[in-house]
Structures are given as C-alpha cells and as structure tokens.
Amino acid sequence: MKIKSARIFDTLPDSIRIIGIDKKIVWVNRRFEKLFGGEKNDIIGGTCSDYFCAERLFGDGDCFIDSFERGEAVFPKEITLKDKNGNLGSFLVTCTPYRNENGDVVGVVEYLREITSLTITRTALEEQLLRSKVILGKTVNSLVSAIESRDPYTAGHQRRVSQLVRRIAQKFKPDDRKWIEGIRVAAQLHDIGKICVPAEILSHPGDLSKEQFELIKLHSETGFRILGDIEFAFGFPVSEVIIQHHERLDGSGYPVGISENRIMLEARILAVADVVEAMINHRPYRVGLGIDSALREIVDNAGKKYDEKVSEACRSLFIDEGFEFQDIV
Numbered sequence: 001m002k003i004k005s006a007r008i009f010d011t012l013p014d015s016i017r018i019i020g021i022d023k024k025i026v027w028v029n030r031r032f033e034k035l036f037g038g039e040k041n042d043i044i045g046g047t048c049s050d051y052f053c054a055e056r057l058f059g060d061g062d063c064f065i066d067s068f069e070r071g072e073a074v075f076p077k078e079i080t081l082k083d084k085n086g087n088l089g090s091f092l093v094t095c096t097p098y099r100n101e102n103g104d105v106v107g108v109v110e111y112l113r114e115i116t117s118l119t120i121t122r123t124a125l126e127e128q129l130l131r132s133k134v135i136l137g138k139t140v141n142s143l144v145s146a147i148e149s150r151d152p153y154t155a156g157h158q159r160r161v162s163q164l165v166r167r168i169a170q171k172f173k174p175d176d177r178k179w180i181e182g183i184r185v186a187a188q189l190h191d192i193g194k195i196c197v198p199a200e201i202l203s204h205p206g207d208l209s210k211e212q213f214e215l216i217k218l219h220s221e222t223g224f225r226i227l228g229d230i231e232f233a234f235g236f237p238v239s240e241v242i243i244q245h246h247e248r249l250d251g252s253g254y255p256v257g258i259s260e261n262r263i264m265l266e267a268r269i270l271a272v273a274d275v276v277e278a279m280i281n282h283r284p285y286r287v288g289l290g291i292d293s294a295l296r297e298i299v300d301n302a303g304k305k306y307d308e309k310v311s312e313a314c315r316s317l318f319i320d321e322g323f324e325f326q327d328i329v
C-alpha cells in the first residue's frame with residue numbers, strides 16, 4: 001500500500017494551513033476547507049491574513065519567519081475565529097517552521113485544533129467556582145451570625161478582629177492577596193467553637209469558675225472540628241489557625257501549649273488581634289480597658305507571649321497609622 005502524506009493530512013479532524021515565505025497560502029488540508037468554506041484551489045495563493053492572521057501570535061510587527069530564524073516557535077495559543085457560517089469558535093493554534101531540504105525556513109505550518117466545547121465547559125466550571133465562592137462567603141457570614149446571636153457581648157468581635165488581622169497581615173505579605181483573604185476568613189470564624197459553650201457561661205457577668213473557664217477553653221478545638229472538613233478557597237488552613245489562636249509563644253497557651261515557631265504565623269497574628277480587640281471592648285465580666293491597656297499588654301509581652309514583629313505591627317497600626325475598628329461606636 002502506498003501512503004500519500006497529503007491524504008493523511010486530509011483525514012485529520014484538525015485544520016492545517018501552510019504559509020510560504022512570501023506570506024502567501026501554499027497549502028491547506030480538507031478540514032481547513034470545510035471550516036472556512038471554499039475550495040483548496042481558491043484558497044491557495046491568498047495572503048496569510050485571509051481567514052485569520054497567525055502572525056499576530058508573534059508579537060507586534062514581528063514576522064514568523066524572523067522568529068523561526070531565531071529558533072523561536074509558537075506553542076499552542078488560544079484564539080477565537082469565525083467559521084464559514086460566521087459562528088465564533090475557540091481554537092488552539094500551533095505554528096512550526098516549514099523547512100526545505102537544506103533546513104532553511106521557507107514557511108510556517110499552522111495547526112488549528114477546535115476547542116469550543118472545552119472552552120464552554122471551562123467557562124461553566126469557572127462560573128460554578130465563582131458561585132461556590134459566593135455560597136461559601138454567605139455560609140461564613142451565617143456561621144458568624146449564629147455564634148454572635150448567642151453571645152451578644154462579643155457580637156461583632158470576630159468581624160472587628162478580622163479587620164485588624166487583615167491590616168496586620170498586609171504588613172507581612174502585602175502582595176499575597178489569597179493569604180490575606182485566608183487569614184481574614186480564619187479571623188471571622190475563630191470563635192465559632194463557642195457555639196458549643198452554654199450561653200449563660202458566655203454572657204456570665206463577673207468572674208468565671210475554673211470549670212466554666214475550662215469549658216470556654218474548649219472552643220478552639222471545637223472550632224477546629226466544626227471547620228476541619230470544609231475546603232476553604234485557596235486551600236488556606238483555616239481550622240489549623242483557629243485551633244492555635246490561644247497558643248502563646250512561651251507555651252502558656254491552650255489547647256496544646258505549643259511554643260515559638262511551632263505556632264503558625266497566621267495564628268500568632270490572630271492571637272494579637274484577638275487580645276487587642278477583646279481588651280478594648282466591654283465584656284460581661286468587665287468594662288472595656290481601652291487601647292492603651294491593650295497595646296501595653298502586647299508590647300510588654302512581645303517575645304514572651306506574643307510574636308515580637310506581630311506586636312510591633314499592631315502597635316504601629318494604632319499609633320502611627322491611626323487604625324480604628326470600623327463598626328465601633
């Protein structure tokens with residue numbers, strides 16, 4: 001059996017066009033004819049900008065021949081084209097050099113693969129992902145409202161802590177928006193575990209008994225268990241940050257008593273913001289202590305209980321930049 005290469009190309013489901021060095025169309029396969037309409041003989045001899053212009057892929061004003069001479073090639077790039085009926089479709093186009101027997105570049109082979117259905121699927125998935133993000137955001141807000149409705153004294157605590165956490169986080173990784181958003185979400189939910197603490201303990205005026213305090217201390221582990229199976233955007237470890245938010249640098253925290261760098265930076269940031277917000281505002285068992293006391297706590301204990309850099313970033317936010325919680329009356 002004699003194999004004719006041109007006939008093989010005519011059986012391909014993808015379109016092929018060969019452009020000569022003079023930028024005239026030298027050859028097309030059958031699929032190309034069908035896609036754009038017309039007979040091979042009418043198409044051949046036309047200019048390379050007929051139907052579409054692959055030269056755009058090489059950058060402004062550049063010629064694909066020059067690019068190939070420099071050893072460059074155009075790897076699959078996505079383009080949108082109109083077929084013979086005027087319908088828009090998505091294509092992957094690959095350009096490779098066409099060489100003569102001496103190895104000189106004498107043209108370009110353009111290989112077009114239609115990916116319209118893939119593009120439609122991808123767009124649908126992107127829309128689905130966006131919807132999932134919106135639903136997750138609403139779920140987070142519902143969870144925040146649920147815990148706050150049981151505990152009026154700390155209503156807004158998590159939201160205010162998340163404001164402060166976001167500003168501190170910006171000082172550490174200003175360009176990492178995903179990380180900043182992740183830590184903000186963790187802050188918004190950090191006391192979710194209090195949903196399992198009896199409401200009368202949460203709103204108990206005056207000092208708590210040792211047993212009552214032990215119950216409250218369970219909230220970081222409970223929060224970890226509640227959120228542990230939820231896949232948050234960007235894979236951010238929200239539940240791990242939450243279980244560590246009462247750990248302290250010197251090992252005096254809970255639930256495990258881990259110390260130093262074993263505590264995640266995100267949890268060290270949340271710890272400082274949590275303490276500062278809690279001290280500034282009223283609690284059932286005491287009146288608000290004010291910004292000065294809160295900042296004294298984190299500055300005096302910087303390097304002991306709290307991360308030094310985080311404490312300084314927080315102090316600087318209030319003192320140098322005049323940070324204020326947005327919903328504080």
Ligand SMILES: [Fe+2]
Binds near residue numbers: 191246
């Ligand atoms: Fe907490």
